[in-house]
Amino acid sequence: MSIANVISIIALIVAVGGLMLQYYGVILKMKEDIAGMRSKCNPEQRAKDFSNLVSEVTQLSVKVAPFWEVVSTHIPQLLKMPHTLRKDDLLQKMVDRTLTYDEAVELQSLLDKEGTEQSKELQLAYKFALSLLNGKLSGGKDGWQL
Numbered sequence: 001m002s003i004a005n006v007i008s009i010i011a012l013i014v015a016v017g018g019l020m021l022q023y024y025g026v027i028l029k030m031k032e033d034i035a036g037m038r039s040k041c042n043p044e045q046r047a048k049d050f051s052n053l054v055s056e057v058t059q060l061s062v063k064v065a066p067f068w069e070v071v072s073t074h075i076p077q078l079l080k081m082p083h084t085l086r087k088d089d090l091l092q093k094m095v096d097r098t099l100t101y102d103e104a105v106e107l108q109s110l111l112d113k114e115g116t117e118q119s120k121e122l123q124l125a126y127k128f129a130l131s132l133l134n135g136k137l138s139g140g141k142d143g144w145q146l
Contacts, residue, residue, distance in 0.1 A: 005120075005121075006121065007080070008074065008078065009121050009125065011122060012071075012075075012124070012125075012128070013124065015067060017071075018138045019063075019067055020065060021061060022060075022063070023060045026056060026060050029056070030053060030057075032059065033049060033052070033053055034053075068132060071128050071129075071132055072094070072095070073095055073133055074077070075125050075128045075132075076092070076094050076095050076129060077091075077095070078090035078116075078122070078125045079091055079122070079125055079126065079129060080092075080137065084110075084116075086110070086112065086115070087110045087111070088108065090103055090104075090106065090107040090110070091107070091129075094107065094133075101137070104133055104136065104137055105137065107133060108130065108133045108134070110130055111126050111130050111133070112124070112130060114132065115127065
């Protein structure tokens with residue numbers, strides 16, 4: 001594994017750690033807000049609290065979107081290997097955003113099988129790619145959009 005790959009993975013881990021800390025902080029605040037909303041009987045206050053909650057979720061989404069954009073373009077590059085031509089082709093389609101739903105299912109299967117056979121550093125890259133695919137595939141074939 002080259003130094004550039006190791007540095008990329010370390011940078012990715014640090015970025016994910018920061019995002020997770022921020023994410024879980026927002027989630028805990030949301031839990032407190034929801035618990036507080038349950039105890040309030042005033043419908044106007046509930047509407048205001050709900051509006052604030054929607055705003056916070058939107059802000060979180062905006063903050064996390066660039067991270068997944070980086071993951072969706074850089075992680076597939078780390079996973080390409082000279083002896084896995086079909087997987088490499090599908091990863092390139094993922095980067096180019098031309099991957100079909102059926103190809104995404106195939107890539108998910110390939111990554112899932114191959115990821116367990118890799119070093120711990122590369123397993124993290126496989127997990128990120130799989131979580132990105134899982135999130136996109138969760139909408140089903142009708143809602144497919146990469």
